[in-house]
Amino acid sequence: METVQELIPLVREMVAQKPSRKLVKLYVLGGVLALFGAVLGLVETVCAPFTAASRLRDEEAAVAELRAARERQALQTQALLEKEKQPESMLCSRALANRQHAS
Numbered sequence: 001m002e003t004v005q006e007l008i009p010l011v012r013e014m015v016a017q018k019p020s021r022k023l024v025k026l027y028v029l030g031g032v033l034a035l036f037g038a039v040l041g042l043v044e045t046v047c048a049p050f051t052a053a054s055r056l057r058d059e060e061a062a063v064a065e066l067r068a069a070r071e072r073q074a075l076q077t078q079a080l081l082e083k084e085k086q087p088e089s090m091l092c093s094r095a096l097a098n099r100q101h102a103s
Contacts (some may be wrong), residue, residue, distance in 0.1 A: 014027070 016023075019027075
């Protein structure tokens with residue numbers, strides 16, 4: 001059923017055949033569900049650009065958060081490496097200082 005023009009002859013034929021109540025209820029239920037699906041499809045089509053924009057913003061925020069976390073981690077590892085190197089240089093200078101006094 002592509003158009004309403006096809007629906008009208010179908011209804012006339014159904015009325016002429018005098019269907020049972022259960023069958024009429026089934027047809028009405030099917031028609032209501034089809035109409036509900038069409039309305040939902042229309043709403044989804046209208047709202048799709050807005051949801052796509054919000055998803056894009058969410059993805060950009062997540063990427064920015066990951067970059068910030070990576071930068072923080074890199075700074076922490078760099079600070080740890082500097083802390084590890086600092087005592088070695090102090091030990092070497094103390095050892096040289098002790099040697100100068102000893103000699």
